[in-house]
Amino acid sequence: MRLPRRAALGLLPLLLLLPPAPEAAKKPTPCHRCRGLVDKFNQGMVDTAKKNFGGGNTAWEEKTLSKYESSEIRLLEILEGLCDSSDFECNQMLEAQEEHLEAWWLQLKSEYPDLFEWFCVKTLKVCCSPGTYGPDCLACQGGSQRPCSGNGHCSGDGSRQGDGSCRCHVGYQGPLCTDCMDGYFSSLRNETHSICTACDESCKTCSGLTNRDCGECEVGWVLDEGACVDVDECSLAEKACVRKNENCYNTPGSYVCVCPDGFEETEDACVPPAEA
Known part of the structure; x- marks a missing residue:
């Protein structure tokens, strides 16, 4: 079978200089930042779920320090892994809201098991509950067949801004935005929220x-x-680049076809300077 031609036509250096997509360039809303912090906290709970004190005297540890599952030691481990040192906005939000997260962990977790709902919706009031939107968190107007969920939003990003048009966040799909789309997998899931991580x-x-x-x-x-x-398409028996004098460069998952420096490009060949 003949491979599809994916020629770069001499623009290989420009491939690395393309500007980011408009969506990626938008400044995150408070709801987006809050949701991101909750996602990282939930992932920290997953990562520490099977740990214990391991000090050798388990009975004393459980009696004196409480079980690791709900301990301050586990909370500290989760908080320490929430933000990269270079992520200024994450660290700024964590510093401002650490007392709220500590209060939820030590006192309110059993009563309010959904951290996103308690923290982002009820406490900070920067997001709306699933299926609602806008400053007053009114019901989304997408109809019963397209309700927003914890992983969807009414325009914007699920914050208290929007027009009621329901869409899923990147990585999510399905009527309730609870399924991970191709290219993502779910490492955590509860009634209203999932973490879809890129493959x-x-x-x-x-x-x-x-x-x-x-x-x-x-x-x-x-x-x-x-x-x-x-697949190194450039090394296959059937040539990926078919124009005369054309060079083939393998790239992750693809390849590019480029004329040598100084050669002129035509539809069928890369023409040497002397023949141009």
Whole structure:
């Protein structure tokens, strides 16, 4: 089968300089930042779920320090892993709201098990509950077939701004925005919220972060000894780049076809300067 031609036509250096998509360039809203902090906190709960004190005297630890599951030690471990040192906005929000998170963890978690609902909706009041939008959190106007959920939003990003038009956040799909779309996997799920984490770039579907966790490989990768690996189209017997004098450069999941420096491009060939 003949491979599709994916030529860059001499623009290879520009591929690395493309501006970010408009959506990515938008400044995150308070709701988006709050949701991101909650996602990281929930992921921290997943990561620490199987740990314990391990000091050797478990009975004393549980009696004196309380069980690790609800301990201040576990809370500290979660908080320490919430923000990268370079993430100024995350660290700023954590510093401002650490007392709220501590109060929820030590006193309110059993009464309000959904951290997003308690923290972002009821306490900080920067987000609306699933299915509502706007300053007064009115019911979304998407109809019963397209309700927003904890992973969806009414325009904007689920904050108290919007026109009631229901859409899913990036990575989510389904009428309730609770399913992870292709290229993402769910590492946590409860009644109103999930964490959909991006797969490795080689995976179309996956159950984890690496190229060995793929359920199906993306186009341009093939399964080899349990992992999705890049296909080097430039080394295949059937040439990927078909114009005369054209150079082929392999890229992750694809390739580009480029004329040598100084050669002039035509439809069928890269023409040397002397013949131009």
